[in-house]
Every structure is written in C-alpha cells, then in structure tokens.
Amino acid sequence: MVVERVSSTRGASTVSETIRTECFDETPTRVVSGEGALESSRACLAGMGIEKALIVCGENVSKLPEVQQFALSCSGCVGVEVFCGAAPDPTDANVIEGARVGREFGAEMVMAIGGGSSMDCAKAIAAEIGKPGWIASQDRPGQPTSIEHQVPPIVCVPTTAGTGSEVNPFSVITFTQTQRKLVLNHEKLFPRCAVLDPRMLRSAPKEVRVAAGLDALTHAVESYVSLRATPETRVRAAEAIRGVAKYLARVADDAEDMQAQAGLQRAAMIASLSFAKTRLGIVHAMALPLSALFGVPHGVANAMLLPHGMRFNVEADLQGFADIAAYLGAPIEEGKVPEAAMAAPEAVTALAAEVGAPARMSEVGVEADAIERMADDAMQSAHVQVNPRGVTREDVAAIYRAAM
Incomplete structure (x- = not known):
C-alpha cells in the first residue's frame, strides 16, 4: 500500500x-x-x-x-x-x-x-x-x-x-x-x-456518534473563548467548529458516509490540538461530575450543558461568540455583534435537536438533589481557571438547575 x-x-x-x-x-x-x-x-x-x-x-x-x-x-x-x-x-x-x-x-x-x-x-x-x-x-x-x-x-x-x-x-x-x-x-x-x-467509526450506534460529535464541538467552542486562546489555537478551533457543523448531521443519519466520517474525525482531532494548548472551560468542568455520579456519557453531558455554559459566558467575549455563530452557519447580520453572539448558543441547541441529542439532565437520570455536590466537584476542576468569565460555585449550581 x-x-x-x-x-x-x-x-x-x-x-x-x-x-x-x-x-x-x-x-x-x-x-x-x-x-x-x-x-x-x-x-x-x-x-x-x-x-x-x-x-x-x-x-x-x-x-x-x-x-x-x-x-x-x-x-x-x-x-x-x-x-x-x-x-x-x-x-x-x-x-x-x-x-x-x-x-x-x-x-x-x-x-x-x-x-x-x-x-x-x-x-x-x-x-x-x-x-x-x-x-x-x-x-x-x-x-x-x-x-x-x-x-x-x-x-x-x-x-x-x-x-x-x-x-x-x-x-x-x-x-x-x-x-x-x-x-x-x-x-x-x-x-x-x-x-x-x-x-x-461505522460500528458506533447513532447515539454514540451524536454524543462524540457534540463532545468535539464543545472542545472547539470552549477552546475558542478560553482565556489561554491565541490566534493560532483559534484557527484550529474555528476549523473544528466548521467541520462539526458540516458533517455531524450526515454522520448521525448514515454511518456508512465515509466522507462525512472522515471529516468529523478530522474535526475532532483538530479540536483536540487546540484545547491541548488552551484547556477548556466551565462546561467540561461541570460535565465531569455528571459522569462520575450518574454514569452520564461524557459527550452527552457536554451536549446538555454546552448551550447553558455559552449563555453564561457570552457577555465575556461577544466577538468570540459572534465568530462561533458564523462558523456554525447561523443567520447573522454584519455589524450586529451582540445579536450574533447570542445566536451562538441557539445554533448549538438547534444542531443538538437536529441530531437527536438529549436536551435536559433529567432525561438521563440526573437528580436535582445532587446539584450542590456536583457544584463542589466542578469547582475543583482546572478548567474553571481558564473560563472566559469568572465563575462562582453559585453560578455553577444555577447553570445545573437551568439544565435540569
């Protein structure tokens, strides 16, 4: 060969x-x-x-x-x-x-x-x-x-x-x-x-393909707005976001679509190159306790929390989130940065719904009385330190409640 x-x-x-x-x-x-x-x-x-x-x-x-x-x-x-x-x-x-x-x-x-x-x-x-x-x-x-x-x-x-x-x-x-x-x-x-x-990649069931792709998207989004982001890491993250937006729905529909599988696989790899330099943010910090305490697959946890984490962070980097909205293909008007930034979490919500990802933590067995313990655990993650907006334990608990 x-x-x-x-x-x-x-x-x-x-x-x-x-x-x-x-x-x-x-x-x-x-x-x-x-x-x-x-x-x-x-x-x-x-x-x-x-x-x-x-x-x-x-x-x-x-x-x-x-x-x-x-x-x-x-x-x-x-x-x-x-x-x-x-x-x-x-x-x-x-x-x-x-x-x-x-x-x-x-x-x-x-x-x-x-x-x-x-x-x-x-x-x-x-x-x-x-x-x-x-x-x-x-x-x-x-x-x-x-x-x-x-x-x-x-x-x-x-x-x-x-x-x-x-x-x-x-x-x-x-x-x-x-x-x-x-x-x-x-x-x-x-x-x-x-x-x-x-x-x-063909053998993975649809729910696994979807969760994995949204995990890659979370990596790219959080890396793009990380406090450690650089022009170089943002180039990588932008490529990854575009790749997920282009290929995830195709992969969700057809595991035999090798062009889409290869494209999504590359997007996931490129996102990793970016976040290896920048670390991630509040979404990943909050996803870890969901898996540890309730066995929620990591990609599913990220998919449910990502829009909520983005809404919390959007005010800290309006231009960054406006860029993300554009990479996701959201309809935005030139020059209207705040409006474009707010479109980013909605674009993620729409993509997740299109591919059939769970939307609420209650759908996967997470119990509300665990929120305080999860907030404590999430705050111990180093990802919190590079989140674009300062975050408190009370903020984390509020985001969990919004995602229930």
Whole structure:
C-alpha cells in the first residue's frame, strides 16, 4: 500500500485518496489517516522495534471483525494480547487490571482501539505498567499529574469522532473510592502515533456518534473563548467548529458516509490540538461530575450543558461568540455583534435537536438533589481557571438547575 507522507507544522496536506501521515506543532503524535490506515499501522508497530503489544479496548470493540483481523494479522511481526476491560467511563480498577495483564504478557507498547474512554484507559494503563501503584497516587484534585518513570509507547486508533484523545496528553479516570472523575495530564501520555481510519467509526450506534460529535464541538467552542486562546489555537478551533457543523448531521443519519466520517474525525482531532494548548472551560468542568455520579456519557453531558455554559459566558467575549455563530452557519447580520453572539448558543441547541441529542439532565437520570455536590466537584476542576468569565460555585449550581 502506498503511503503519502505529508509533514507540516500547520497540519496542511494535499488531497489524496491514499493514506497520509502528518505532523503538527501542537503534538508529538504522528497522525496516519485514510481508509485502510489501520492495516498500514502494522508497519508503525514493526518500526518501533517491539515484540509484544497490549491492545486495550471495550468488550464490543473487541468483537469487531476489523479488530480481530488486525490482531491476527499482527502475529507475524508482533505478539498481541487483548485487554477488553476498558469501561465506558474508565476507573482506576480498570487501569490496575489492564496493567496487570500487560505486565504479565510483557507488553512493550500499548495500543488503544476504541472511543475516548478506551484511549484514556490505555494511556493510564501504559503509565501503570511502567510503575505499579502509580494510578493510586494520582487521586489529587487540583494537583498536577506526576509521572517520573518511563512509560511504554502508546498508539491510538479511535472508533468515535469526539474526544481527540488520540493526539493529546489527557486521560480522564474515575477513582472508585472517592467517586471523583479527574483529568490526568502529562507529556508522557501523548500517543506516539494516532491512526485515523474512518472505517473504524461505522460500528458506533447513532447515539454514540451524536454524543462524540457534540463532545468535539464543545472542545472547539470552549477552546475558542478560553482565556489561554491565541490566534493560532483559534484557527484550529474555528476549523473544528466548521467541520462539526458540516458533517455531524450526515454522520448521525448514515454511518456508512465515509466522507462525512472522515471529516468529523478530522474535526475532532483538530479540536483536540487546540484545547491541548488552551484547556477548556466551565462546561467540561461541570460535565465531569455528571459522569462520575450518574454514569452520564461524557459527550452527552457536554451536549446538555454546552448551550447553558455559552449563555453564561457570552457577555465575556461577544466577538468570540459572534465568530462561533458564523462558523456554525447561523443567520447573522454584519455589524450586529451582540445579536450574533447570542445566536451562538441557539445554533448549538438547534444542531443538538437536529441530531437527536438529549436536551435536559433529567432525561438521563440526573437528580436535582445532587446539584450542590456536583457544584463542589466542578469547582475543583482546572478548567474553571481558564473560563472566559469568572465563575462562582453559585453560578455553577444555577447553570445545573437551568439544565435540569
């Protein structure tokens, strides 16, 4: 198979029907994309000089013919062990068990095949393989992630277009004893390689495709108005917003639309390049407790909270939200910045309704009497610090109530 290698500090590439490889300033991760990219990644594994690899995935993904065939095809060059215990919201227990399997097998590399949860789990498993007991020491809200040991190389193959975890150093893990869902962040968690094969997205059910796409949109929107945003990160975020607006409805309607799947997958990846530099904001801070306490999928939590978070923040960056409205295709009049800014959350609400996303927290089992606990937990997130508008615990509780 011919592989087109396109290296660019801006991520630019030529149009090609073959597989391409790209490099970006924002990440050390090499990105291989195109239909059939999964098969081509065997050469990537062989080039690492490893003999044994641990594949981390969820139970459903482990049954996919593409995954089973890939694992079988690797046997000629690399020994493979499959750990299919990555939960939809991975826990420290999943990490410990996966690392145990990897160590007993003698894994020299960890490969995630799955959605954001599997990729997050795989990153933490790799760090835990390098130092047993590491994950237990990271349940420290507001404290930086510490990794002083060597971590086996990580390769990510996303099966959803949402988190962009394949190109960032983040791993979201729920700690079972404290019921805290924390974001681990360390340069050693950057994947060595990301394999973006749109064919791997076809198996996800509609609700997963929708939640993932709205997660990517949340990343892009919050990054665009983050206090850490720069002209460069805003270029990335704008591209991602346009991509989600263009492709999400098509992907929701037809999982076999490979052009739309590839477009949405790229938008999710580009959004991740942006927020890896800027962090996010109040929406992500508030989404984490919904998943930790009620098991709400991360993308669903973001989708329900995003319009409310945008309405809270809009006064802090009228021009930024006016830009976002334009990228979403909202009908706006030139020169009317406040009106355009207010159109942004309404455009998100309309898109979410079009693709059938839940609109209220009560629809997914969130209980109002948990709002005070969730507000406390949300305020511990570092995302609050870069939110464009100053936020108090009372503000967070009010937004939760508005989203009920």
